[in-house]
Amino acid sequence: MALYVMKFGGSSVGDIERMQRVARRVMEKQEEGHRCVVVVSAMGDTTDDLIDQAKLLDPNPPAREMDMLMTTGEQISIALLSIAIHQLGGKAVSYTGWQAGFRTEPVHGNARITDIQPERVLKSLEEGNIVVVAGFQGMSEDREITTFGRGGSDTTAVALAAAIEADVCEIYTDVDGIYSTDPRIVSCARKLSEISYDEMxxxxxxxxxxxxxRAVEYAKHHQVKLVVRSSFNKNEGTVVKEDVTMEQGVVVSGIAYDKNVARITIMGVSHVPGVLAKVFGALAQAQINVDIIVQNGVQDGIADFSFTVALGERQKALDVIESIRSQVPYREATSEEDLVKVSIVGAGMVSHPGVAAQMFDVISQQGVNIKMVSTSEIKTSCVIDREKLNDVVRALHTAYGLDTNEQAFVGGPQERR
Structure with a gap:
């Protein structure tokens, strides 16, 4: 008898019919002799709808009240799923994040877990219950309700699996595993049987x-066995673990892209020590994450440099830069949208020269200019114009030998959290 943590995202419990399907799936797992803890997200677009309603009242609503509001979506899900399990003849008990023992730092909107006290969950399991836990939420030491940000239910599931020493944590979604790229762009994408924590x-x-x-980081740190699989079929999923067997001839495991990119360029800055420290220190103090940084050249002691931030933080970053202009004089600061970051990832890249060069060549053959580049041992990223994203992804997928003859499975709209 194994102990499973099973996480179902928003599209998996998007309506009553899907909720009933999840209930049957969990019951089947228990009937096989296993103990089950289920973590669920809010139904469908519930969270987005709640955010929209709040912003109709106040375009900049208080963070505390937004956490209070958004946690209600998961509470609806856990109650309905527990009811559905009861209707099938099972025993289930639902818990909010704080009832399940999640303690967090005192931050609203993007809190990190500081401790988990799962005694109540374990006691309910001993009593023969299926335990249904609300994802994405916890409580700070000063008894304030907090949320974990986008993807928070994944983190809830993995962290809880570590705390209760579950044998496996299954993440159920609308695709039946981890694919070599987005199957909505490349229908012949390859489903990976396994992938390392680092690559994932x-x-x-x-x-x-x-x-x-954050969920993958947690899994790696606590050595939680992760399996990503579909809630719409019973196909074998993808195992995420420490060491994987590298497939013969496969250097690149996957191709990812991020549309949430803006590039900011600061022109006419004095090329003297400490300038970059002041600029990026101010951005860090404003809680703005900077990704790729490129200095564009130095002439007569004057430099230009560019960096990328999340698209939603573009204006905030520009405001920060303007606020330090007296400390770091510059000629002009500009920003650019309609960009995307395309990346190749693979553990085999470490020992295979020329992988990045091939990427640059493939992108150029699509008539696309590369604006910025970032590399590490197992990835290379290029910032390009968004217009030809799909063409570039398909071309890269083919060039690295990732195409298959099988049609990728996509069961529904993409999960939100």
């Missing part, structure tokens, strides 16, 4: 939306 973390950070980066 890179893909997640670079835009692959199947797993949240």
């Amino acid at each position: 973390l890179e893909l997640a950070n670079l835009g692959a939306a199947v797993l949240h980066p």
